[in-house]
Amino acid sequence: MSDAPFYFAQFLTGLASASSLFLVASGLSLIFGVTRIVNFAHGSFYMLGAFTAYSLVNALPSGIFGFWSSVFLSALLVGLIGAMFEFVVLRRIYRAPELFQLVATFALVLIIQDAALWIWGAEDLLGPRAPGLDGAIEIFGERIPEYDLALIVAGPAVLLAVWLFLHRSRWGTLIRAATEDREMAGALGVNQSLLFTAVFFLGSFLAGLGGALQVPREAASLLMDLNVIAEAFVVVVIGGMGSIVGAFLAAVLVAELNAFGILVLPKITIVLAFIVMAVVLIVRPWGLLGKPQAGQHGAGEPEQPLRPLAGLPLVAALIVVAALVLAPAIAGDFMLVLLTDFLVAALFAASLHFIMGPGGMISFGHAVFFGLGAYGAALLVKFAGAGMIVALAVAPLCAAAAGVVVGWFCVRLSGVYLAMLTLAVAQIVWSIAFQWQDVTGGDDGIVGVWPAQWAASKAAYYYVALVLCLGGIWLLHRFTHAPFGYGLRAGRDSSLRAESIGINVHAHQWMAFVIAGGLAGVAGSVFVFSKGSIFPDELAIPRSVDGLIMVLLGGIKMLFGPIAGAAAFTFLEDIVTRLSYWRAIFGGLILLIVLAAPDGVAGGFARLTTRWRGKALQAKP
Amino acid sequence: MTTVMKVSGLSKHFGGVRAVQDVSFELGENQLLALIGPNGAGKTTCFNMLTGQLKSDSGSILMLGKEMTGLKPRQIWRLGVARTFQITETFASMTVSENVQMALMSHEREMFGFWARAKDRYVPDALELLMQVDMADQARRPCAELAYGDLKRLELAVALAHSPRILLMDEPTAGMAPGERKSLMALVAGLVGKGGVSVLFTEHDMDIVFGHAEKVMVLDQGELVAAGTPAEVRANPLVQEIYLGQPARIDQSGDEGAADA
């Protein structure tokens, strides 16, 4: 029994962490619930909250009043920045295809990273402890920091305040109405633009508050944004998108499991939250307190019917292919390396597009297949002594096999929940690669996986990549135009109709996962031989997000969208990383593209050519 | 007259609400049978159980001599039962013709084909079906551009693609202009008359119901309260009482049907 005080104190510690987690997650949940925007920049708002609070605490007179006004003012400031972003950028792209807005938030993440570096410098900034709450008190002989107790109160207090706001105020009622049914809210005469701005303000305010309240606990650092965003999403999804109470329960669940988990298995924290999320999603596909998402049909213009590649587009495609085939004759070694990178990215993006476009299934974890293809090849070389050809042939099968397993679970979900399950799977596999040092080398990775002698020259390996990647893209193109691809699109357009003409929608989606997985695996195995080494990074969230951005940036409704997106992303990134503050420049460029072409690069291009053709036709007598 | 569908003791409740209660009826071969009732009577729930979208709590559904309860929509379709939806369900990203081709490819079990070009499969057959519903001239238009009435006709063409023995139509004319309604139902009646297909439909428009149905069943609060020829049902005092609160429903062929759907 002597352990009871210890466990009680551990429980309190968990509650304090839960409050921190809840504050970030609540704003994210609110924003998603109403606007359906997956806001990657939420972590950046949290980071801004911490930095501004740090500056304000030091600028204002020290003391209780100064501290709490700094916290409040930072939250307010961050709320205003969020509202401004909604007003200036997002408002212009609400009619874009589903999820497109997340590209804009991704750009904002990049811009805020460099802005924070520019304003606050590179060093971590440790703020003062909270005045009046800087000690610890003993509870049953265990020391508990006073600030932890303050946080334990703050979490539920914010929950109560938000709940009262949502249930007792006119604005809150409108927000709830919009969460339940956007069209309905619109029909009720709600000024939707104003509502969205308000929600963005409130959500960002909460993120800023969460960051500001961390100042007495941790240093404001440039890594805060990315460190918090994944976990915040996990909490939101476990709780159920749009449910504030759910987010609170989820935060408590995750934080307590963490607090007690480390007593048993200290290394588990690296992946615990994602395991919890995967289990919750499999058992309750809409999170603890979430509701099924109504209306799976994406916003914006419906997709145009598929046309076989013919005429001008065919000529253009052939010219591109011819140029790629002839490239080694004129391009130097580095250009070939860059083109190989592009080919790998293009196949990776195209395979993701296959499940996202025709399949209508969003994935935030597509890197898992890419990484398994890469690791499969590297392990075959290292442990089985396989040659390059064998590795390139077998590794994609590993990725496809993963597609069988992942797909089986995923096709039972839809929308963002499906996306988050793929993310959870990717994180779990990532943590295995990261931890299993004996086999995968942990984060020291596997090195020395270079092409066979005959393909050692850059040009020779470029052709290997060209054949495999273009071949993969061509296969995907073929499958999309085949009855299977039509069946997949049928399931996406109307699963009711598809099922009632005998189409097994789940089987199509499942198979799509296997195909996309296998071909992402091809991209991964081509990648590993081009780099000579593989690290868990290739399974991690940034790799998945890169793919997602390529697909969305390229234009999800066009078959050549992912290729255009991969080209834009690969070459732009290569150019801008030469500059200082390149992240802000890159983010700015992406924002420009987003605003100029809300249907993606390919969509914008297609519109231009149609307009040009229209003019040409008019010009004819 | 042979029976193609025999429903007995069909029930369904949601929470404490009884949506459908002990419904039994038969659909004869080449019959045009209407199921009517005020809003919330349980027509759509009933329909969704027949098509496999919803699981019934109890009861049995025999179609073409086979027990259908517990089967999935796609399995029921394979057995020769087609349906249309109250609010049309079509493939918006495909052309009109492709929508029909999908049903044809599915019937030929080609959906897991990875090589053939879907666009070129069964084009003449699709055109023929579209001709039946007078849509041939729109075959190459994107489905998303169609007017609502045309979508309804397209759905009918899709439903007819695998020459079903039974056709279930949930409010086939809802949302159509009055003129279109008549021609659509005339088309359906013609199909039934030609033989081979039996139709069960629900409908708000009483002109349509009494003008075309051979037999009419009335559902109220989840229970079947009357059945018979149109004349019998029209004369039934219970039915009149049910509809008294909503005289518009039984007296005139108003356009409100769509709004209520």
Next chain:
Amino acid sequence: MTRFVSLRLISLCVAVLAASAAAVVAEPIKIGEINSYTRLPAFTEPYRKGWQMALEEINAAGGVNGRKLDVIARDDAGKPGNAVKIAEELVSNDKVSLLFGTFFSHIGLAVADFAKQRKVLFVASEPLSDAIVWSKGNRYTFRLRPSTHMQAAMLAAEAAKLPATKWATIAPNYAYGKDAVKEFKAELKKLKPDVEFIEEQWPTLFKIDAGATVRALERAKPEAIYNVTFGGDLAKFVREGSLRGLFENRTVVSLLTGEPEYLLPLKGEVPVGWIVTGYPWQFIEDEVHRKFVDAYKAKFSEDPKMGSLVGYNSMLAIAAIVKKAGGTDTEAMLKAASGLTFDSPSGPITFRVADQQSTMGAWVGKTGLKDGSGVMTDWRYANGADYLPSAEEVKKLRPAN
């Protein structure tokens, strides 16, 4: 001649100018540099300033063998795949004679393997992983900074002098943390066989759940704690630990914590009396070092950090290699680098023949507070050479190549 911000156009102009001037002045020696500048600016910026300063000094003195040095520095954004791509560009487009840089161990390993494949000299400046010179070592890769093993061994030597026998460890859950704990345990057991390790905590890198972790350590009631966390994790750990009394009556031995990069952000909350490795730049009276510090402060109006010294020494090492090789032929440079000794603010440094690890050492001492800021006290310079295994042992660790 540094051009970190190098647009294609500018580099083209420079190339044209350089070509026209080639008749008069010898062509500069091009050197490629890769680091995670945007991912971890707090550590890589001082490093960049360090090598920039050395570069300017070398060029002002007429360069090496009559040729100036020209460094092309690039950001790998923290992605190993990018680092390899950039390495390829530096080697095949920019025709650099050698590569240096990298901070993250895995990126260091990726570039080291690239160097082996492309037969290019690579001076790994900052990555700490032992694998770079041992299990995944190759003849093209030389590493400058004292490795995980060396720094852990320095601390183990101090720890062995303590009476404590019951130890707990806390380290970030990734290769560096794991290696640092493994090496420390092995070295300490060697020196003091009666020690026990009774608890270990493995927080996720930069995501420490500090309160819960501190309590888990406290529960085990260790006599001493070995800490490997750093950066933001360290700040949280120190705060939560001192609030909960974890450090009371316990000795803490802590890796790298004495480096200004990690010490300064803790401000007045630096825990006093921790035994650490680090860099007490304020107090080192050696003349070469004094000159380095003065020049650095004058040039950048800020205090040097550990990274500054590593960056500075990297450039010195490269200049010494090129000078001894008499040119930029890779084989000649490899031959020159092996066993090369050069002078630096850290004292003479040698690249060992056996494993190509430099003998650059670290300062071992205690943490203290001076004017509200963290400093090191009771420090001594631990020469790297004393904490490295013998040539025979190393032979077993390195793959034959």
